[in-house]
Amino acid sequence: MHDKTLSELAAGLKQREFSSQELTRHFLDRIARHNETLNAFVTVTEEHAMAAAQAADARLSGGDGGPLTGIPLAQKDIFCTLGIKTSCGSKMLDNFPAPYDATVVAKLKDAGTVLLGKLNMDEFAMGSSNETSYYGTVKNPWRLDCVPGGSSGGSAAAVAAGLTPAATGTDTGGSIRQPAAFCGITGLKPTYGRVSRWGMIAFASSLDQGGPMARSAEDCALMLGAMAGFDEKDSTSVNQPVPDYTATLNQDLAGLKVGLPKEFFEGELDSGVAQALEQAIAEYKKMGVAFKEISLPNIGLSVPAYYVIAPSECSSNLARYDGVRYGYRCQDPKDLEDLYLRTRGEGFGAEVKRRILIGTYALSAGYYDAYYLKAQKIRRLIADDFKRALEEVDVLLGPTTPTPAFGIGEKTGDPIAMYLSDIFTIAVNLAGLPGMSLPVGFADGKPVGMQLIGNYFDEARLLNVAHRYQQATDWHRRLPEQFA
Amino acid sequence: MSLTADEVKNIAYLARIQIDASDSENYAKDLSSILDFVAQMNAVDTENVPPMAHPLDLPQRLRPDEVTEENQRELFQSIAPAVEAGLYLVPKVIE
Numbered sequence A: 001m002h003d004k005t006l007s008e009l010a011a012g013l014k015q016r017e018f019s020s021q022e023l024t025r026h027f028l029d030r031i032a033r034h035n036e037t038l039n040a041f042v043t044v045t046e047e048h049a050m051a052a053a054q055a056a057d058a059r060l061s062g063g064d065g066g067p068l069t070g071i072p073l074a075q076k077d078i079f080c081t082l083g084i085k086t087s088c089g090s091k092m093l094d095n096f097p098a099p100y101d102a103t104v105v106a107k108l109k110d111a112g113t114v115l116l117g118k119l120n121m122d123e124f125a126m127g128s129s130n131e132t133s134y135y136g137t138v139k140n141p142w143r144l145d146c147v148p149g150g151s152s153g154g155s156a157a158a159v160a161a162g163l164t165p166a167a168t169g170t171d172t173g174g175s176i177r178q179p180a181a182f183c184g185i186t187g188l189k190p191t192y193g194r195v196s197r198w199g200m201i202a203f204a205s206s207l208d209q210g211g212p213m214a215r216s217a218e219d220c221a222l223m224l225g226a227m228a229g230f231d232e233k234d235s236t237s238v239n240q241p242v243p244d245y246t247a248t249l250n251q252d253l254a255g256l257k258v259g260l261p262k263e264f265f266e267g268e269l270d271s272g273v274a275q276a277l278e279q280a281i282a283e284y285k286k287m288g289v290a291f292k293e294i295s296l297p298n299i300g301l302s303v304p305a306y307y308v309i310a311p312s313e314c315s316s317n318l319a320r321y322d323g324v325r326y327g328y329r330c331q332d333p334k335d336l337e338d339l340y341l342r343t344r345g346e347g348f349g350a351e352v353k354r355r356i357l358i359g360t361y362a363l364s365a366g367y368y369d370a371y372y373l374k375a376q377k378i379r380r381l382i383a384d385d386f387k388r389a390l391e392e393v394d395v396l397l398g399p400t401t402p403t404p405a406f407g408i409g410e411k412t413g414d415p416i417a418m419y420l421s422d423i424f425t426i427a428v429n430l431a432g433l434p435g436m437s438l439p440v441g442f443a444d445g446k447p448v449g450m451q452l453i454g455n456y457f458d459e460a461r462l463l464n465v466a467h468r469y470q471q472a473t474d475w476h477r478r479l480p481e482q483f484a
Numbered sequence B: 001m002s003l004t005a006d007e008v009k010n011i012a013y014l015a016r017i018q019i020d021a022s023d024s025e026n027y028a029k030d031l032s033s034i035l036d037f038v039a040q041m042n043a044v045d046t047e048n049v050p051p052m053a054h055p056l057d058l059p060q061r062l063r064p065d066e067v068t069e070e071n072q073r074e075l076f077q078s079i080a081p082a083v084e085a086g087l088y089l090v091p092k093v094i095e
Helices: A006-014 A020-038 A046-061 A103-110 A153-160 A177-183 A217-227 A271-286 A299-320 A336-347 A350-363 A369-392 A415-422 A426-431 A459-472 B005-014 B021-043 B073-077
Strands: A041-044 A072-076 A114-119 A166-171 A186-189 A209-214 A257-261 A290-294 A395-399 A435-443 A446-453
Touching: A006 A020, A006 A217, A020 A041, A020 A046, A020 A072, A020 A114, A041 A153, A046 A114, A072 A103, A072 A153, A103 A114, A103 A217, A114 A153, A153 A166, A153 A177, A153 A209, A166 A177, A166 A186, A166 A217, A177 A186, A177 A435, A177 A446, A186 A217, A186 A459, A209 A217, A217 A435, A217 A459, A257 A369, A271 A290, A271 A395, A271 A435, A271 A446, A271 A459, A290 A369, A299 A350, A299 A369, A299 A415, A299 A426, A299 B021, A350 A369, A350 B005, A350 B021, A369 A395, A369 A426, A369 B021, A395 A459, A415 B021, A435 A459, A446 A459, B005 B021
Parallel strands: A072 A114, A072 A166, A257 A290, A257 A395
Antiparallel strands: A041 A114, A166 A209, A186 A209, A186 A435, A395 A446, A435 A446
């Protein structure tokens, strides 16, 4: 059952081929068998899951189930779950059972899904390899000596290995798309404001966006339909109707104009990645898609601008962890200052500290104009590049990452090298656009991801373009041999 | 742009993060290389570019100043490190 897509599982539930309880038990058994190898789950919520599955079965037998009723899935441990540990991959929140459900969690619960557990991630979503997690590195199911990507590495590995049919992720600079690429699954970062951020632990609030990670574009369409929508509790949530993303999946692509940003194909693009992309482009040409080279001249500045903006916002957001109201508190503080200093010194890991320090410096008196304001101006130039390009073409296409998954430990000694693994994804967050990654082949036995970037609120088009490719190919149906 | 271990100590104090003296050299090295890296931005003239504070350039939504939340003090304090009589406890601040 773990090789099936969400819509296949939903059909199986409707036709009583299996019950939600049987389905849930199947995935819980797989987690029990494989999680020790992969380290994808931080918490498994077996009792919750079986109770929710029983309730879903009752709804299904009453004939009032929706498209996701009875489907098991897992949440990235950045989403608050009522009464269930919500660690955000940090020692700081290792003892934090959230006192409420995030909007995304509540919506997926209302849709009748079954929560299998909480997924490992880089600490506070700061990382590109899942190596900054307090709970240890997640393994890539295709190559156990490689990283799964990050920060949603647990989500990507769990879906790729069939430990859950789908998962949530969050994406601040590529944290859905890069791990989706490294693990050979499909992931979508929606337009900023499309999915509520309420109860999603904040990293960089002008960039953070939650989205679905699953086997196929069709599955992402089903998930996004349940996750998206206006939320009064999120002041940046956008009040726009949510279309039925599944209704347009099969639209014909003949005449579609796709832009190839030349900056994505220059430089040190891995030859195996380039080859897989060429084949995908050839596949689209058969469908009547027209390609055009375009340019995003300021894209090279996206990683530098990001590493001012994201740390600045993080230094402000993470000021809340003070050891007073919840989370970690140091032992025997001698005074209030000692309480703050040691709680934060002991509770945060090295990468989180690096980013808080950079942000604190960039926002400090005398440096604000040179760093934060400068970066916000560069951000405008990058967003304008996309705006111009998307006036000429409908969608942009390129690699998700410059290389396939790198080795565990390969980049941990060099923060800049790690940051550059997100070079193709970061600009999309700065502009606030939707982007997705889908598998298009293998290089050196490791999955290759293709990135699609669309106009604001044009998720339906991205899903349509991805779905048509997946109708013509079967990369998204492959399972790593060890987990088949 | 190069930061010294002493400057790192000051920044860490502003952020209220204790850093071991043995680590401050490493942080100084890492932070300096990050600052050098982001200095690439200076090559671009942005004199007349308006800064972009919001990805969609939307204004902040306002709401009436009305109470919408219920009091959940007990639930919220049940996960606090130290509470007494409905108050959060911290080390003594005033002698």
